[in-house]
Amino acid sequence: MAQGRGSATSALAVGLAILCLMAIAQPTLGAIYNVGGAGGWTFNVVNWPRGKSFRAGDVLVFNYARSQHNVVPVGGSGYNGCNGRGGRVNQSGRDRFTLKRGANYFICSFPGHCQGGMKIAVNAA
16 A cells, blocks of 8 residues: 555656646747727727837737728738738637737728728837
């Protein structure tokens, strides 16, 4: 019987060691940002990123009425020209995007919306 208790104690010690290592090695999760704050993804959010520090791996959540808006990740020229052609149109009303290092651009491709300030540029460190 003494041998059985020793095996159980050893197994418990190994299990605890594995749990400790998993806790230490757990990847850091990125911050989650609701684009536009309480107002959500709507007109005049172009300045929403100002004063915020974004990092690669952070998540942007776009909340909006899906019958009225959409979200299209674009490149710099698509952002500057309000052109979403060729981009993947997202229209769930709760779209999520993980930021990559560097410039990240998003627009609404409904006619006139991007020109009305429904676009953001986010630079992630």
